[in-house]
Each structure stands twice: as structure tokens, then as C-alpha cells.
Amino acid sequence: MAAPLPLAPDSADPTFTELLAARPALSMHAHDGLLMDEVPLARIAAEFGTPTWVYSAGTLRRRYRALKAALDAAGLDASIHYATKANDNQAVLRVLRAEGAGADIVSAGELRATMAAGIPAGVTVFSGVGKTPGEIRFALEAGIFQINAESAEEIEVISAIAAGLGLRAPVSLRVNPDVDARTHAKITTGRAENKFGIAFEDAHALYARMAALPGIRPIGIATHIGSQITDGMSAYRAAYARLAEMVRGLRAHGLPVERVDCGGGLGIPYRDEIAPTPEALAGAIKATLGGLGVPVMLEPGRWLVGPAGVLLSAVVLQKQGAARRFLVLDAAMNDLVRPAMYEAWHGILPVSPLAHVAPLSPADVVGPVCESGDTFAKGRVLPAMAPGDLVAFLDAGAYGAVMSSTYNARPLAAEVLVDGARAALVRVRQTHEDLLAHQRLPEWFTP
Numbered sequence: 001m002a003a004p005l006p007l008a009p010d011s012a013d014p015t016f017t018e019l020l021a022a023r024p025a026l027s028m029h030a031h032d033g034l035l036m037d038e039v040p041l042a043r044i045a046a047e048f049g050t051p052t053w054v055y056s057a058g059t060l061r062r063r064y065r066a067l068k069a070a071l072d073a074a075g076l077d078a079s080i081h082y083a084t085k086a087n088d089n090q091a092v093l094r095v096l097r098a099e100g101a102g103a104d105i106v107s108a109g110e111l112r113a114t115m116a117a118g119i120p121a122g123v124t125v126f127s128g129v130g131k132t133p134g135e136i137r138f139a140l141e142a143g144i145f146q147i148n149a150e151s152a153e154e155i156e157v158i159s160a161i162a163a164g165l166g167l168r169a170p171v172s173l174r175v176n177p178d179v180d181a182r183t184h185a186k187i188t189t190g191r192a193e194n195k196f197g198i199a200f201e202d203a204h205a206l207y208a209r210m211a212a213l214p215g216i217r218p219i220g221i222a223t224h225i226g227s228q229i230t231d232g233m234s235a236y237r238a239a240y241a242r243l244a245e246m247v248r249g250l251r252a253h254g255l256p257v258e259r260v261d262c263g264g265g266l267g268i269p270y271r272d273e274i275a276p277t278p279e280a281l282a283g284a285i286k287a288t289l290g291g292l293g294v295p296v297m298l299e300p301g302r303w304l305v306g307p308a309g310v311l312l313s314a315v316v317l318q319k320q321g322a323a324r325r326f327l328v329l330d331a332a333m334n335d336l337v338r339p340a341m342y343e344a345w346h347g348i349l350p351v352s353p354l355a356h357v358a359p360l361s362p363a364d365v366v367g368p369v370c371e372s373g374d375t376f377a378k379g380r381v382l383p384a385m386a387p388g389d390l391v392a393f394l395d396a397g398a399y400g401a402v403m404s405s406t407y408n409a410r411p412l413a414a415e416v417l418v419d420g421a422r423a424a425l426v427r428v429r430q431t432h433e434d435l436l437a438h439q440r441l442p443e444w445f446t447p
């Protein structure tokens, strides 16, 4: 260990104790260190290596049930379609399916993943601005519950494909309500300038057009205004009020609306954000759409799975630079890209119980990738750490493993599911051989 470091300066960051208190899946054991549910994270690192994603089945279930209970308590006829892109691990999908979740998918690959996990296409919504004809055909043949159309051009394509199959595709129109969800620019989707959905002014005419097409059965309208929404309910309310207005307008013209899809986006507290509750969301839906007598759908991703996962990583070395201390980890931006991509803040907890009573000082927490952007945190208050010491990145269950790459020829990390006192590998760590396996040299290549 390095020489004792000076005491922590003032920091606005939550303390270790505060981070732990807000995360029921995690606890500190005096001997075993940080636990996820009943499993010491140190044991997972010893058994499966690092970096490794670890997910809590209990937390997934608890969160799904809390969301369902809030919707039920508001008296809503609501179905939950988990946004698969947040975490498409088969074990995660199966835990949520066992709770009753349907799916929201954005590609044929995700439809294959959800079907493989036992989620029927008949409870799955297909979203996305660039569905290919092949993907649309595959979804229709599989019996997709609903396609959310995002443009006039796409509606014509869906109709032609469905008519060719002798079907009428169940299509909802994704409306862009032009509200500001006041989240990070890269994850806001409901402004007029975003690529998503159909402008509110054009939606009515397009809905009528859908009703006139041979291959389309218009079933409703949908929206999704952005992700990591923590700014209260005002954006949701504004968006849903516009949807309600549109439903009334469509009905006044004799156009049927069977259901309304409210999208996802509910935020979680990563640092000290006051995130809205599922009860608040249910209340906003009830207040705006409740009087229409239509079932509503939700497409939550992050809220369900984010807090259920951590990224477990080991310290490679602690480097004392001229001006600052660096903790160099074996995880990098290719594993967890959110800090580099969205300036996202993730809690970082040492796994060892000793680290929780050691003196603290600021450190820059970085990965080994050859980019300055490979920085997880700057000036984070942490104890001195030695090679092999473990840390857990909190709230890494959503947009974590799914966004990984193999940049710097770094194999994709392993994934582990914890359920009570049990832990098992749910995705094998990639090997260097795997990285090379799909490369080919041209026959004509002579070095």
C-alpha cells in the first residue's frame, strides 16, 4: 500500500454509506466485504475473474413488482414491455418474463433474443427509426403484437410487406410530442429536431392514411420522449396530454384507437438525483390518459435493470502522477461506455471492508484504453488501493454490457447472475481466440 493519503476534501458526492443505504441489493459485511444479495462480490471475482457484470435476480423481481403494483394501484389497465436494449442477457430476460413482462425490441436480433428467452412475439413491440424490410417481415411472420411506425415512408413499406404476407400489420404511430424531457442531449428523443417519431401536426393525417392501406390495422399511438428522465413529471404529463388530445381527435373522425403506448425513460438516481417514482408516473398517466378507456403500455428499460447490476473490476495499479492520483482498473470504456459517452456518473464502491474505514483522498479512476476519454471518474474520493483490490461500479445493469465493444482487442466481459445465495455465469467471458475467430484473410493476400 502507498503511504497514507491526506483526508478527503469536501465533496458533493454521496458517501459510501449513503450509496449503500440507497441500494437494497448491496450490503457491507464486516468480513466478506461488499455483498450482492447474499453473495460476496470478492467470491465472484475469485471464481469468474474481472471485469465482470453482476446482476441481482431479486432486484429485477422487486423492481418489476413495484412498477406493476404502482400501475395497478392507480387503477390502470397497463402492460409492461421491457426495453430489451437496456440489457439483453437471456437470464435477465427470463427473470423479467417470469414476472409477466412483455418486450420492446428495436432489431431482429433483439426479437430473436426475446423469443429465445420465452417472450412471445405476441407480447412484443417493435420500435425504431430504421427497421429494414427483412426485419419487418421477420416480426410479422413471428406474430408481433405491435409495430411502432416512425415515418410516412415506413408505413408504406410495412403495408406492402404485410399485404404480401396476406396480413394486416398491427401498427401504432410513434408521435413526437415536441416536449423537452430535460435529460442529456444524447438521450432525449421527444423534441421536434430529434430523428424519432412523427411530428404531432402530421400524425392525424398519417393515421387516416394507415386506415386506408390494405396491409395495416391502425391500433393506436405511441411516444417515447427520452431516457433517464429525472426532472419530475412535467415532460411526461405534457407529452401524454398531447397524446390524449390526439386520441380524442382521431376518434372524432371515426378512427379507432385501441391502445396508447407511453414509452419508457423513467430515470434512476445514479448520484443524488431525485428520481420520480413509479407511483408518480402512474399518476401522470392516469391524469392524462385515464379517461380514454384504453389500455396503456409502458416500455421501461433502465428503471427495471439499471440498479440491478454492478460492474466488478480490479485495480491494475495505483499511479501517483505529478498532479493527481490515478486508479488504473482492468475495466475500461469498452466495457462501461456511459461515462465517456454521456458524462455519466456511476458510484464506485471498494469491495474490501477495510477500504471502508481507510483514509480517503481524490483519485481519477481510469481504464487502460488508449484514449483520454477512458476515464470513469475524476477526483473521486476513494481510499488508497493496491493491485488486485476490487471495486464495483453501481447501477451498471442498464446500457452497460449491451454497449460494450472490443476496442483495444479487449474481450467482452463475463456476466453473472446472483439469486439469493447462488451465483452463476450467464455469459462466458470472451477469449482472445473468439476475437480472431471471425477474421479472414483474402486468398490473394501474400505478405
Ligand SMILES: *Cc1c(COP(=O)(O)O)cnc(C)c1O
Residues within 6 Å of the ligand: 083, 085, 086, 104, 127, 128, 224, 226, 227, 228, 263, 264, 265, 266, 299, 300, 301, 302, 303, 398
Ligand atoms: C430506449 C427505449 C426505451 C427504454 O428507455 P429507458 O430510458 O431505458 O426506459 C423505451 N422505448 C423506446 C422506443 C426506446 O427506444
